[in-house]
Structure formats: structure tokens, C-alpha cells
Amino acid sequence: MxxxxxxxxxxxxxxxxxxxxxxxxxxxxxxxxxxxxxxxxxxxxxxxxxxxxxxxxxxxxxxxxxxxxxxxxxxxxxxxxxxxxxxxxxVALLPQSPVAPDGITVRGLVRRGRYPHHTLLRQWSPADDAAIAFALERTGLVELADAQASELSGGQRQRAWIAMVLAQExxxxxxxxxxxxxxxxxxxxxxxxxxxxxxxxxxxxxxxxxxxxxxxxxxxxxxxxxxxxxxxxxxxxxxxxxxxxxxxxxxxxxxxxxxxxxxxxxxxxxxxxxxxxxxxxxxxxxxx
Amino acid sequence: MTATAERARPGVLRIGRVVALPVHRGYLLAALAVVVLLLGASVATLTLGRLGIPLGELPGALVGGAEGSDAFVLERLRGPRLVVAIGTGAALGLSGALFQSVTRNPLGSPDVIGLGAGAGAGAAVFALLLPGTLPVWLGALAGAALAMGLVYFATGTGFRNPGRLIVAGLGVAAMAFAFTEYVVYVMERDRASVLMAYVNGSLSARDWDHAATIWLVLAVVVPLAALLGRRLDASEMGDELAAGLGADPTRTRVFAVTLSVVLSAGAVSVAGPIAFVALTAPQIARRLTGGTGAHQALAALVGALLLVLADLAAQQAPWSDGLPVGIYTMAIGGVYLGYLLVREWRRGRL
Incomplete structure (x- = not known):
């Protein structure tokens, strides 16, 4: 103690x-x-x-x-x-039961983690691509980046959510x-x-x-x-x-x-x- | 594999150092396709049929050279009707996109849960029962707000639980329709066409005042909806995640429902409670974009296209003979609900 x-x-x-x-x-x-x-x-x-x-x-x-x-x-x-x-x-939070929007890809999902880094007029920055690439790589989802989130297995989907909060940096x-x-x-x-x-x-x-x-x-x-x-x-x-x-x-x-x-x-x-x-x-x- | 990966990545629209917006090629193509179809349907609306302006004379007529019957058709008959249809369809599509984002459910849509029906009842009261006391659009707004208030309290949990929302909404919608029919019956005993317009929605005999009303509503609401868009995207993933991302889910919901109510009231005050455009347009838009976000804008375009097509059928179908456009949109909605049912059944969710 x-x-x-x-x-x-x-x-x-x-x-x-x-x-x-x-x-x-x-x-x-x-x-x-x-x-x-x-x-x-x-x-x-x-x-x-x-x-x-x-x-x-x-x-x-x-x-x-x-x-x-x-x-x-x-x-x-x-x-x-x-x-x-x-x-x-x-501070990033991964809640117990997040909802994947209909039709979203893994990359699209991970990109949503960038929300707090954006403003109305700046909805993209070079840091986005780096953060998303890092998050996908870190969670082993590079190959699945363009797959539909709804088609992932339970383990893969949870990794996709982790990737999303990682992209939040x-x-x-x-x-x-x-x-x-x-x-x-x-x-x-x-x-x-x-x-x-x-x-x-x-x-x-x-x-x-x-x-x-x-x-x-x-x-x-x-x-x-x-x-x-x-x-x-x-x-x-x-x-x-x-x-x-x-x-x-x-x-x-x-x-x-x-x-x-x-x-x-x-x-x-x-x-x-x-x-x-x-x-x-x-x-x-x-x-x- | 790399080709798909490249295609899925957005380009970036930059204006100086201030603006940097991601632009998806697939999204642009989908939007372009819908706009082209909308233009095609608009041209068909103006040119087809007995009174249609001959295609060759349309460009000249549009830049101000319309004469005789062409001028009457363009300026009085079909021109305003088309402009109202585009604006109303866009308003319904956007209204549905906002509400479905809030409820995270395709059935959590203004036309299913009584928003349109409430607006229709409000419009009926101030157009027929108490004419001249309030403008019809304000009556529609009051009716829509009242209906949403009832739904909100009837669920006991606000708009958070889609299942309760739909059940409460169906009840409120039924009551609002019954009330509308009562008002029309009491006031206009022998005019079935009036009842049709108030219960199904109609675009016949619209004038430029109607067009100005709905486009004014769009001019106010569209920029506000654009401001809200990304926060709505965040809140689609659940309240807790949205809060963790710094997008206050409660405030987002309140704003989105308010905008949706205003859009519905605007649409109803110019065309009556036209069903199912608000339900189907956002769903089609989502299929087209693959969840890249900003589907609200596309939902507005698709809504405009659906309503112009339905109204084209209402005007030109050989069996039509003055059927209101709302009947055609209801048919579209029925087909779509059937598709939804089959899809959910195949996925084993029903």
C-alpha cells in the first residue's frame, strides 16, 4: 500500500x-x-x-x-x-456498448475519433492521417480498414473501437x-x-x-x-x-x-x- | 486492395489556411448523380403531358421568353408546383435525416412518429376552424411542437429509447390524424379533396407564396443543420461515446429535434403531411454514401428527387386523374418498409 x-x-x-x-x-x-x-x-x-x-x-x-x-x-x-x-x-472513453452507425467502414469509424481535434472549418489536418494510420496499425486492423464495421467479429469490432479512441490521441x-x-x-x-x-x-x-x-x-x-x-x-x-x-x-x-x-x-x-x-x-x- | 484503400480516403478541400474539409469522391459522385436525376425529373415535369412546354422551347422559356400558354404553365401552373416540390422534398429529407440520427432508428422518423401528423392537425385548425387568427405555417409549427411534446412525455425517457418513441409516436400520429379528419369533416362536409390534402398531402395548385415559404425555411435551417452535422455524427455512436468525444449529446438532440420540427412544419404548411419521404430519403442517402458522414445534405437532395418523381407520377400517370402526391409517396414508403422487413428478417433480427 x-x-x-x-x-x-x-x-x-x-x-x-x-x-x-x-x-x-x-x-x-x-x-x-x-x-x-x-x-x-x-x-x-x-x-x-x-x-x-x-x-x-x-x-x-x-x-x-x-x-x-x-x-x-x-x-x-x-x-x-x-x-x-x-x-x-x-481523456478518451470507450463505453460499454457503443453503437456503430449503419454502413460505416472501420476507417470511417476510426476517423470519428478525430472529432475533438477539428473545428467547423478545419475538419481535416495532416495529423489526422497519421493518427488514423497509427491507430489502425496498433490494433492490427490495417487489412480490415475498408471493411464494413458491421461485418467484423466481436474481437475485431472491439479492436476497431479501441482504434477509434486511440485516434483521439x-x-x-x-x-x-x-x-x-x-x-x-x-x-x-x-x-x-x-x-x-x-x-x-x-x-x-x-x-x-x-x-x-x-x-x-x-x-x-x-x-x-x-x-x-x-x-x-x-x-x-x-x-x-x-x-x-x-x-x-x-x-x-x-x-x-x-x-x-x-x-x-x-x-x-x-x-x-x-x-x-x-x-x-x-x-x-x-x-x- | 490498395486501389480500394486509396478510393476510400478523402481528398481535402482547402481554402487558404482557414478551411480544410475532407471530400469523398464516392460522396461527390452520388450527389452529382442525384442532382442530374433531379434535373431530368424537373425537365420532365415541365415538358410532359397535354400542357407541357415543348422541350425545344424550354430553354428560351426559362430565360424569360415564355409566351401564351407556355407562360401560364411555367409561371402559374407547373413552375411554382415544381419549386415547391423540390423545396418540400428537401425539407422532408433533411428533417428525416436529423430525426433518424437522433433516434438511431430508420423508423424514428418525423412521418412515423407523428411530427407530420401533428403539423397537419395544427394547419387544419388554423386554416379551417379558426381562419385568420394565426398564419397556417405558425399553426403547423404549433401542432408539430405539441405533437413532439406529447411523444416526449409519453415515452417517459425522452427520445433516448427508439422502441418507446415509435410506439408513443404512432399513438400521437393516429390521434392527430383523427383530429384532422374531424376538423375537416365538421368544416368541409362535402369536399373530399380538402380532406385528401390535409390527410395525405398534395401539391396541386401551389403558388409562389408557397414556394417562398418553404425556401425561406430551408434558407434558415440548412446552415444551422450544417453546423450541427458533425456533432450529430458523434452522437449516433451513443450518448457516452459522444460525451467522451466532447459533443454534448443532450444539447445536440434538442437542437436536431427543434430543426426537424421547423422543417416538418414548413413542409406541411405548403404541402400537407406528405408521408414517407422523410423516412426513405435519409436511408437511401446512407446507402449511397457508405457512412462517410454529411449524409444530411444528400438526404435533402434525395428527398427532393423522390417528391418531384412522385409528383410527376401524380400529374402524368394515365390512371392518376388528380390523385394527391401523398398517395404516391405512401406507395414508395410501403415498398421501402417491405424491403426493410425482408432485410431485417434475413439478418435474423426479426
Whole structure:
């Protein structure tokens, strides 16, 4: 925990932070007086049970939601004081379910990420071509640039959306559950891509569901529950059996991931003396 | 492969250092084709039929040398009717493009969800029930605004949910049509043609005042729609992404719906609630451009083309005999809805 705190104090002025932020959709607050500094240059992953406010917090960072109390700071300045496009040149958001317009090509989709860099009369600049080419190349979509977005597979489509937010050329990338609709291999492909972008110097914040994936890829892990941050820091310090039991209600062991050494959650069997699990095992054994 | 890639990339229109706009070749070709077809249909409108100006005399007549019956046809009969048709079609096409962008749904269109019907009811009230109290176009505007207000509150979630919007809109449209028919029935018991004009829309007997009205509306709204275009493109991808790109989705929606209401009211006040041009024109425009953006301008052109063609049929088809143009656009819309149904069914979405 100490290491995490030292890092955040250094990065205090740069990047995103929340100061006693409260967010509500009109009823009970979803996020309550939450304060956090997003480590600059880090790969921050936010985990927590459904309804804990993790997506809500990310939406507030991207100006989709306005906090009802407290302040969100971008580079030390109140986020609400930025002009919309100015903020959009610093912070990009990939939401959970973006909509691809009918008939658009991958390149057309990626080009739309350039919106905050344009004005009414300047809707093109030489930087556009470079940014679009970089985004397509980085996400491995050069070959598919002229394909219809509607014809892509799930994994390809998610990469196209990542390419779109990359073309936005922001220091900060916010990803709201980017792996949710992907099959397992594409989930890891996407997380690897996040890791590479982070190593190249981007600050990334991602909301994830899978604790093991978060622990494996995050440089900074944030655990939320009931609208508050309950723990944050390097994954191996944050992810303990007690925390998982308390926050997620899941009794488990934490063992080192045999590949990476990062903490790995191994849930206790729910029905230790039940019929299903042993029966299944017996069947496998029979076949073997 | 490289050839396609090159073609898909835009050229850039530059004016000094200030202006740099991407221009897609495919888009320009599509726009050019629609303009050529529109010119062809316009020439046909002026020249065909018993009263048509002979093709050879048309250029002379257009530059001011029309005489006798040609002058009457050009200046009184078909000239204003054609100019009204082009303007109204463009207004409907643009109105539909704006609304469909907001609702992200081809059925979230002014003619389906009661905008046109509301404008028609408003026009009927101030033209027939209370003549002289308000100009008809203001009545149409009030009717359109009222209808949209009803739809907005009936959905409970504003214009965000296309499914609710369409159901609420169909209800409001039905009520508005019923109201219009009531007004016409009470006031004009024995004049079926008046009812036809108010329920289906008609372009017969239009004059230059009608033309001036609809083109004035276009002159005001088109520049504003052009300002809004790219923000609308951003908001098509969902509210959250639009906000992340720095394009406020709520404000964009309010502006787009307002412009759409004004366009619909303008169109209805000169031609009645002509159905389905607003629904089909933007969809055809999208097919033509392949999502390169700026399809709003093309939707206006396609709308003008559709209405001029439909009106050509209304004037010249041998079986026509004074059928209002709205009946033909309804037929176009029916065919298009059938196509939409088959397409969605093939994709397994129905």
C-alpha cells in the first residue's frame, strides 16, 4: 500500500483525481464522497461487485455524468471548467456498448475519433492521417480498414473501437468493461494491447469483472464497494483472501499465478460435500 | 486492395489556411448523380403531358421568353408546383435525416412518429376552424411542437429509447390524424379533396407564396443543420461515446429535434403531411454514401428527387386523374418498409 500512496502523491497534479466526489442518478448516491488519484502513466484497473459504482466513476471522469458533490480534477484543474473538446483531447472513453452507425467502414469509424481535434472549418489536418494510420496499425486492423464495421467479429469490432479512441490521441484512456462481450482468447488479446499501450506511456483506467485478469495486468488495482474505494495499490498487496471474502462474499485462497506470480483467486468449493462436483470429477476420471 | 484503400480516403478541400474539409469522391459522385436525376425529373415535369412546354422551347422559356400558354404553365401552373416540390422534398429529407440520427432508428422518423401528423392537425385548425387568427405555417409549427411534446412525455425517457418513441409516436400520429379528419369533416362536409390534402398531402395548385415559404425555411435551417452535422455524427455512436468525444449529446438532440420540427412544419404548411419521404430519403442517402458522414445534405437532395418523381407520377400517370402526391409517396414508403422487413428478417433480427 505504501508504494501506491507514494506514487499517487508524486502524480497529484498530473492526470485525473477525484476529491470527495458524490454521484447519483437522482436517487441514492451510487458513488459516495470518493477520493482517488489515478496514477499518471499507470495501468489502473477498477474491480468491485455489480452496482459498486465503478462504471459510474469512470463515466464521471469522462464527463458523461456530472458529480452532485465534490470535484474531479484534470491536471489540477476542475474538469467542469474545461471546454468539452479541450477535455476530449486529454481523456478518451470507450463505453460499454457503443453503437456503430449503419454502413460505416472501420476507417470511417476510426476517423470519428478525430472529432475533438477539428473545428467547423478545419475538419481535416495532416495529423489526422497519421493518427488514423497509427491507430489502425496498433490494433492490427490495417487489412480490415475498408471493411464494413458491421461485418467484423466481436474481437475485431472491439479492436476497431479501441482504434477509434486511440485516434483521439489522448494521454488518458478510460475503458468501461472492455472485455465483457469478448470470448476468452480475445479478452487476453485486448488486455495485452492495454499492457503495451501502458508501457508506451499512456495512462489507462479500465473497469474489469475478472479479478485474476485485473491482478495480472494492472499496475495499480482499485477495489470499490458500495460507492467507496475500499483498497488500492499494487495487486499483490491489495488482493487478499480477506478482502475478496468481505467485498465479493466469496471465500477463496489467493495463490501466486504460475505464469506471472501475480495473485490468483481460487474460490473455495461452494458445495464441499455436494453431489455435483464429485460426480463430475468421477465421470472425467472414468473416461480417462 | 490498395486501389480500394486509396478510393476510400478523402481528398481535402482547402481554402487558404482557414478551411480544410475532407471530400469523398464516392460522396461527390452520388450527389452529382442525384442532382442530374433531379434535373431530368424537373425537365420532365415541365415538358410532359397535354400542357407541357415543348422541350425545344424550354430553354428560351426559362430565360424569360415564355409566351401564351407556355407562360401560364411555367409561371402559374407547373413552375411554382415544381419549386415547391423540390423545396418540400428537401425539407422532408433533411428533417428525416436529423430525426433518424437522433433516434438511431430508420423508423424514428418525423412521418412515423407523428411530427407530420401533428403539423397537419395544427394547419387544419388554423386554416379551417379558426381562419385568420394565426398564419397556417405558425399553426403547423404549433401542432408539430405539441405533437413532439406529447411523444416526449409519453415515452417517459425522452427520445433516448427508439422502441418507446415509435410506439408513443404512432399513438400521437393516429390521434392527430383523427383530429384532422374531424376538423375537416365538421368544416368541409362535402369536399373530399380538402380532406385528401390535409390527410395525405398534395401539391396541386401551389403558388409562389408557397414556394417562398418553404425556401425561406430551408434558407434558415440548412446552415444551422450544417453546423450541427458533425456533432450529430458523434452522437449516433451513443450518448457516452459522444460525451467522451466532447459533443454534448443532450444539447445536440434538442437542437436536431427543434430543426426537424421547423422543417416538418414548413413542409406541411405548403404541402400537407406528405408521408414517407422523410423516412426513405435519409436511408437511401446512407446507402449511397457508405457512412462517410454529411449524409444530411444528400438526404435533402434525395428527398427532393423522390417528391418531384412522385409528383410527376401524380400529374402524368394515365390512371392518376388528380390523385394527391401523398398517395404516391405512401406507395414508395410501403415498398421501402417491405424491403426493410425482408432485410431485417434475413439478418435474423426479426
Amino acid at each position: 505504501e508504494k501506491g500512496t507514494a506514487l499517487t502523491i508524486q502524480a497529484d497534479e498530473r492526470g485525473l483525481s477525484a476529491r470527495e466526489v458524490t454521484i447519483s442518478y437522482g436517487g441514492d448516491p451510487i458513488v459516495r464522497e470518493l477520493s482517488i488519484d489515478i496514477p499518471h502513466g499507470g495501468l489502473t484497473m477498477i474491480i468491485g461487485p455489480n452496482g459498486c459504482g465503478k462504471s459510474t466513476l469512470v463515466k464521471a471522469f469522462a464527463r458523461v455524468l456530472k458529480p452532485v458533490g465534490g470535484r474531479i480534477l484534470l491536471h489540477g484543474r476542475d474538469l467542469g471548467g474545461y471546454r468539452a473538446k479541450e477535455a476530449a483531447r486529454q 489522448t494521454e488518458l484512456l478510460l475503458l468501461d468493461e472492455p472485455t465483457t462481450f469478448l470470448d476468452i482468447a480475445h479478452q487476453y488479446e485486448l488486455l495485452e494491447l492495454c499492457g503495451e499501450l501502458h508501457r508506451e506511456g499512456r495512462t489507462i483506467v479500465a473497469v474489469l469483472h475478472d479479478l485474476n485478469q485485473a491482478a495480472r495486468f494492472a499496475s495499480h488495482l482499485v477495489v470499490m464497494n458500495e460507492g467507496r474505494v475500499v483498497a488500492q495499490g499494487p495487486p499483490d498487496e491489495v488482493l487478499t483472501a480477506e478482502l475478496v471474502a468481505e467485498v465479493f462474499g466469496l471465500p477463496c485462497d489467493i495463490v501466486p499465478d504460475p505464469r506471472t506470480g501475480t495473485p490468483m483467486v481460487v474460490p473455495h468449493a461452494r458445495h464441499p460435500a455436494g453431489e455435483h462436483a464429485p460426480a463430475g470429477r468421477a465421470q472425467v476420471a472414468d473416461r480417462a
